[in-house]
Each structure stands twice: as C-alpha cells, then as structure tokens.
Amino acid sequence: MSQPVLIAGKWRPALHEAGTIQATNPSTRQPLPERYPVSDREDMLAALNAATEAAQQLRQTVPETIAAFFERYAALLEEHQETLVALAHAETGLPVEPRLRKVELPRTTNQLRQAAQVAREGSWKQPVIDTKLNIRALFAPLGKPVVIFGPNNFPYAFNGISGGDFVAALIAHNPVIAKANPGHPGTTYELAKLAFQAVQETGMPEASVQLLYHFSNEVGLELVSHPLVGAVGFTGSQAAGLALKAAADRAGIPIYLEMSGVNxxxxxxxxxxxxxxxxxxxxxxxxxxxxxxxxxxxxxxxxxxxxxxxxxxxxxxxxxxxxxxxxxxxxxxxxxxxxxxxxxxxxxxxxxxxxxxxxxxxxxxxxxxxxxxxxxxxxxxxxxxxxxxxxxxxxxxxxxxxxxxxxxxxxxxxxxxxxxxxxxxxxxxxxxxxxxxxxxxxxxxxxDKMPTGVAVSSAMNHGGPYPSTGHPGFTSVGLPAAVRRFTALHSYDAVRPHRLPPELQNKNPNGRLWRLIDGEWTQQDID
Known part of the structure; x- marks a missing residue:
C-alpha cells in the first residue's frame, strides 16, 4: 500500500493511482520498502481547487499567523531531526555528519526563522506612495497557488515543502502545491507531516500546504499551464526545466527556473x-x-x-x-x-x-x-x-x-x-x-573563495543569466528578494483612505516598515 497524499487539508489515498514510485538507497543500490503514489489528473485538479480557495483565505491572513507558522515549523524540524536525518541519509546517501545534521538542517530552520522576520516586518511589499497624485502601490499576493518542484541534491533546504521557494511563496500569502523529488519521497513526506501540523497549530488555512509525490509528464505540463496557477518554482535539470517553461510560457504563467551551469x-x-x-x-x-x-x-x-x-x-x-x-x-x-x-x-x-x-x-x-x-x-x-x-x-x-x-x-x-x-x-x-x-x-x-557554499543571507543572489536560470533578475535564496517572484504589483489610484491596505495608509502599520513616500524612503507616518 502506498503512502497518502496531502490534499485539501486531508491525508488520503491518491485517486485513481497511476502507479507508484520508491526511493533507492544509493549507498547500497537497494530499493527502500515504502511506496508513494503517482497521482493522476484528478488529484492535480483537487489540489488546485483547494489551493484556489486557500489563496483567498491567505490574502486575509495576518502576517503574524504566517510568521508563527514558520517558527513552529522550524521547531518541529528540530524536534524530529533524528527521523529526518535518518530518512535523508537512506534516500540520498549524503553523510549524517556534518552535512545533514549540522549543516543542511540548521540552514533550513534558520531560513524558516528568517522568513518569520520578513513576514512580520513586511518589507517585501515595498510600499510606494505619491501624496500629490494620491497614487499608491505595493507588491501583494498573487491570489493563486504556487507550484514548487524540488531538486534531488538538497532534501531539506531546497525541498518543495521546506526550502527557499516554499518560504518565499508563503511569505507572500500564497498557498503551495509541492511536488516531491522522486529521489527522497520519504523525507518529503515527513517534512509535509510536520508542515501540516504547524499549519493546524497556528490556524493557517489547511490547504496552504499540499503535497503530491509524482505524476506523469502530461499531468505535470498541464499543472504548470493551468489558469488557476499563479506561478511555478523549479530546481532541476535543464531538459525538464525548459519543457515546463515552454508549457507555462504558452499559458502566460510566470515560471522561475534554476537549471544547469559550470560555475x-x-x-x-x-x-x-x-x-x-x-x-x-x-x-x-x-x-x-x-x-x-x-x-x-x-x-x-x-x-x-x-x-x-x-x-x-x-x-x-x-x-x-x-x-x-x-x-x-x-x-x-x-x-x-x-x-x-x-x-x-x-x-x-x-x-x-x-x-x-x-x-x-x-x-x-x-x-x-x-x-x-x-x-x-x-x-x-x-x-x-x-x-x-x-x-x-x-x-x-x-x-x-x-x-x-x-x-x-x-x-x-x-x-x-x-x-x-x-x-x-x-x-x-x-x-x-x-x-x-x-x-x-x-x-x-x-x-578568492570557492562558490560551493550558498549562504542564507539577504544579500545572496542564487540566480543568474540563462541557462543557469530562466531569468537573470531573480534569486531563489535571500529574503526578502526571493519573495518578489511570487507577488503581483497592485496600484491604488485615488482610493479612499480607509479602503487602502494598511501598508499604504498614512499611518505606518508597525512603525518599522520602510516606505517610499514622495521619493524618500522613510518609516514615518504621513501627516
């Protein structure tokens, strides 16, 4: 029997299972026993419909709730580190020490806690106010889900349900549909369980986080080109990335790719x-x-x-x-x-x-x-x-x-x-x-230093010109910059003051938010 998928706030069997996948221990070349379902189109559409509803709820969710989710999720990862490390080691062959326990898992929890700070502070919105013309603008949620494809080489830090794309999408109040990498489905399953526990404990909309393990190429191409999708984040091979990009581009859906390079x-x-x-x-x-x-x-x-x-x-x-x-x-x-x-x-x-x-x-x-x-x-x-x-x-x-x-x-x-x-x-x-x-x-x-390390820093750019990525203007690491990929620019022209988002009203909503007011960056209220 295969493991359940997470759709619409429920762990349930895949509908019309189109087969199963299982990971192989690369250190022994032996398959691991657990099987994970290959979802068909029905699961994909169910996840999209649930995420669409969650997107409207997340637009109204206060930043403090999202920040609390990130902090609770980080704490749960630390509480379950032994299970997570054992799973990732078995599925990837990466060494327990120092790589998984002392490097990548702490990097992931650090990133989640940085995400909480960014969610609270709100600088990713970059509010701009022109008082003379009474035009105001900010970056806002997409109002649609973000689909994330995780890579095989970072089972935590770039995972579709715990990595940089994941936190960036949720900071911007967008629900996530995560697609597990077939190299470490068990690790991803465990991460998803902890993420969903944090969702429930902090009062997030239950479909804020959903998980599908695998699907056919046809279903994947339909997913990234579906009109209910707001954006796509992908890390993986150039061949797969370009196939997804072609489908998303035809539908006018933003897709952010990290692919290949020689550095x-x-x-x-x-x-x-x-x-x-x-x-x-x-x-x-x-x-x-x-x-x-x-x-x-x-x-x-x-x-x-x-x-x-x-x-x-x-x-x-x-x-x-x-x-x-x-x-x-x-x-x-x-x-x-x-x-x-x-x-x-x-x-x-x-x-x-x-x-x-x-x-x-x-x-x-x-x-x-x-x-x-x-x-x-x-x-x-x-x-x-x-x-x-x-x-x-x-x-x-x-x-x-x-x-x-x-x-x-x-x-x-x-x-x-x-x-x-x-x-x-x-x-x-x-x-x-x-x-x-x-x-x-x-x-x-x-x-005078090798490029292998990618620090979780607000000044980091983990992006670059094609073919390393699909667009040179974006990064998948570094907050709040990474959030920009999963936002929409909303402008308000002569909108009545009480109808404006809090960040665009005359009073600074938290006293710390930097806003560009009449050409000057300031934290002050508007008199």
Whole structure:
C-alpha cells in the first residue's frame, strides 16, 4: 500500500493511482520498502481547487499567523531531526555528519526563522506612495497557488515543502502545491507531516500546504499551464526545466527556473604562484564535496599556461586519485554523468585522472579531472561548456592573458563566477580587464573563495543569466528578494483612505516598515 497524499487539508489515498514510485538507497543500490503514489489528473485538479480557495483565505491572513507558522515549523524540524536525518541519509546517501545534521538542517530552520522576520516586518511589499497624485502601490499576493518542484541534491533546504521557494511563496500569502523529488519521497513526506501540523497549530488555512509525490509528464505540463496557477518554482535539470517553461510560457504563467551551469573559476597566475597548495585544497574540497552534486560546483577552471599551472594540475590530480569518491544520488545520475564525461572526451578533452564509473558499493564515479587547451575550447565551446553533475571538472589552459579574456567572453550564463588573484597587485591589471566581462555572465561574483557554499543571507543572489536560470533578475535564496517572484504589483489610484491596505495608509502599520513616500524612503507616518 502506498503512502497518502496531502490534499485539501486531508491525508488520503491518491485517486485513481497511476502507479507508484520508491526511493533507492544509493549507498547500497537497494530499493527502500515504502511506496508513494503517482497521482493522476484528478488529484492535480483537487489540489488546485483547494489551493484556489486557500489563496483567498491567505490574502486575509495576518502576517503574524504566517510568521508563527514558520517558527513552529522550524521547531518541529528540530524536534524530529533524528527521523529526518535518518530518512535523508537512506534516500540520498549524503553523510549524517556534518552535512545533514549540522549543516543542511540548521540552514533550513534558520531560513524558516528568517522568513518569520520578513513576514512580520513586511518589507517585501515595498510600499510606494505619491501624496500629490494620491497614487499608491505595493507588491501583494498573487491570489493563486504556487507550484514548487524540488531538486534531488538538497532534501531539506531546497525541498518543495521546506526550502527557499516554499518560504518565499508563503511569505507572500500564497498557498503551495509541492511536488516531491522522486529521489527522497520519504523525507518529503515527513517534512509535509510536520508542515501540516504547524499549519493546524497556528490556524493557517489547511490547504496552504499540499503535497503530491509524482505524476506523469502530461499531468505535470498541464499543472504548470493551468489558469488557476499563479506561478511555478523549479530546481532541476535543464531538459525538464525548459519543457515546463515552454508549457507555462504558452499559458502566460510566470515560471522561475534554476537549471544547469559550470560555475567558471579563473585562476590568475599570481594566485597560484603565491599559494598553490592552499588553492589545491580549496578546489579539491569544493569539487568533490557531496560527490560534486551542487549546482554551484566548480566545473570549469581557466588557467594560463606555464610551469606553475602544470604543478597545480598535477597536485589536483594526485588529490583526486587518492580520495574515495562520494555516493551519487541515483543510477540515472551515474549513467548521465558518465555520458557527459564521454561527450567531453569525444570533443577533445583529455582525461587527467578518473573518467569512469566505479565498480564499488553504491553509485560512485571516479573523481575526474579533464583538460583542454584554450584554443580548442574556443573552437568548440558549445560542446565543452557542459555541466557534469558530479565530482568532475574541466581545466582549460589558455596560451596567454588575451586568450583568458576571449574565453570569458564566450561563456554562457552561470550562477557563479570566481576569480582567484594575488593578494597584492600582481594580478590587478588582468583582474580589471576580466571582471567586467565575467560580471555580466554570472549572478554571484566571488574573489578568492570557492562558490560551493550558498549562504542564507539577504544579500545572496542564487540566480543568474540563462541557462543557469530562466531569468537573470531573480534569486531563489535571500529574503526578502526571493519573495518578489511570487507577488503581483497592485496600484491604488485615488482610493479612499480607509479602503487602502494598511501598508499604504498614512499611518505606518508597525512603525518599522520602510516606505517610499514622495521619493524618500522613510518609516514615518504621513501627516
């Protein structure tokens, strides 16, 4: 018997179940016993109808209730951490310590508590008031549900029912229909139970949070293009993301995608001459962490040809070869990674170390380093600028500084771009030429640190130009900025004062809200 879905405030069996899915323990390659339903169109429509009703209720829900939900949910995650950690470890193979217990789960509860603060304070609404013309505007709820597709690589922090898209949608008073990733349905089920408990205990509309585990491609495309949907958040592969985007675009529904990228790292000559061993360690840790299954994994490294670069490549190769590879999330991930590496080799990349699946317990791929000349990369950039989702990186060895700049110019959009340079001024001239080129290609620019970590900070941009995301102007991490994706801009022209939303009335509703009044940001009331 399969586990129940959460629809309209009820845990119930799927209607007309179209099959089941079950997770596999990637560390043992053995299927886990629990089965989860593949929902058909009837479940999808039931969830949409319930969420539509909840959307109208959430528009009237006071911010304090939403903030209390986030805080209660965070507390429940901490109370049930042992269960959550055990489930995620079994389904993903990610290590219990420190990754799941001490890094990702605390990151998730921290994000929920930050969401509570943002919900209370209300700055995401960005009220604007023109007293002379008596026109007032603010960002407001969509009035429709948000559908969220969670990825496989973060079972808590980016989960459709606990991650950044989830909190951003609810801060803006929009109900969420979460679609579980098939890689960790049990973890998502447990998270949904705790989320629904928090919903009930804090008095949120019961259909504020709903969960479907899986559905056919046809049902998924219909869901993201349904007129009752307000917006869609997706994190996953480029192929799946673009298929959903095409359907949503045809229906005029906003969809926010986080997809693929290589996150280029430029190693300027002075940096390697100054601190080669240190950078070897930082790069090795970043590229192999969690078996390289981060969307910010440094998959492309650009260096200038020379003896120091050769020493760097040899040192990284030795580190890669000496380390045991981590566990990949699935057999599909393993075969896909192997196909990508083979494609890179077919287009001229040379294997320095690794380059093959391992006949080992669990789904593992050898830590892999490839190299190609700058000239060859420039001739075949489309084929060589490919994300390899695993412990793999391609080193591009440029002839000179001009070729480094040429490589930067042909890169497509990425979440991150990194420049390592000398701590003094030895690389400054090259940096000043490189930075303006790279800056337009990435969402987050880093200096002298690897891009793997994505801090939960109001200044974070976890987004970037296509193909890393579907739109360069939005982020999926960082509050209140992430909330903007799931809002509508409402303008009020000569509306009577008592009929305005509290944030647009003359009196500041909480005394802390920043409002743009006649061109000046202020927390003051209007006289």
């Amino acid at each position: 280029p790292v430029f190693m300027l000559p002075g940096a390697l001459e100054e601190r080669l061993e240190q950078i070897v360690g930082e790069f090795t840790e970043s590229c192999t962490m969690a078996a390289g299954q981060f969307c910010t994994n440094p998959g492309l490294v650009i260096l200038r040809a020379g003896e120091t670069t050769e020493r760097f490549i040899n040192a990284v190769s030795e580190r890669f070869a000496s380390m045991r590879s981590g566990v990949l999330f699935s057999e599909r991930g393993l075969t896909g990674l192997d196909a990508t590496v083979k494609a890179l080799v077919e287009h001229g990349a040379q294997v320095v170390t690794g380059g093959q699946p391992l006949d080992d317990e669990g789904y593992r791929y050898a830590n892999t380093l490839l190299r190609v000349s700058g000239e060859h990369f420039l001739r075949d950039v489309e084929a060589l600028e490919k994300e390899a989702f695993g412990p793999v990186s391609l080193f591009v060895v440029a002839e000179d500084e001009q070729q480094i700049l040429a490589i930067a110019r042909v890169l497509s959009g990425d979440l991150t771009g990194t420049i390592y340079s000398h701590t003094g001024d030895r690389d400054e001239a090259l940096y000043l030429q490189l930075e303006p080129v790279l800056r337009t290609k990435v969402g987050r620019l880093l200096n």
